[in-house]
Amino acid sequence: MIDVYTANTPNGIKVPIALEELGLPYRLVRIDLSANQQKQPEFLHINPNGRIPAIVDSDGPDGEPLNVFESGAILWYLGEKFHGLLPLDPRERVSAMEYCFFQVGGVGPMFGQAGWFMRQSSPIPLAVQRYQDESRRLTAVLEARLQVQPWLAGRSYSIADIMNYGWLRQLNYAGVDAANYPAVEDWLARISARPAVIRALAKLAN
Incomplete structure (x- = not known):
């Protein structure tokens, strides 16, 4: 059994989606971010960085949690262990890795900062402009990729799509107009229609 410590946020939805796609049993443990549960000793034992999501796999590589x-x-751990959501083609596998790191190093931080600065009571225009521009640039990179490939890794739906979906489904949070990125819009619609994604989002919403 896999325990998933998470919340209904752009980062928090990724793991339940992946587990639903893989058809794996899991226990959803909701973390109340407003109560700072992610900073409590019990959670810091699981994730010393004090951020969601985190998992505990009761059947680790040596049979221990x-x-x-x-x-x-x-x-990446789930894809490797359960042989799903990672392309078999070696070139696509590298592409999946690239777009995972693209999200970790670019989309997540830039979208997050854009949304945060936009919503301050005393906005800093230079900061808003900087992070919105970068969010638009990153979205344009994905647009170019999705104009020539159905999925970010190539022909295969993968963890790269799940990683980026969490943030891209809320483009307006970062001040990005989805209408300017038709291939991204189509990609988002196809992911949103997947039964596993629908199930995961419904569980997180309840």
């Missing part, structure tokens, strides 16, 4: 934190590491 294994804690895994950071969404990219979790999805």
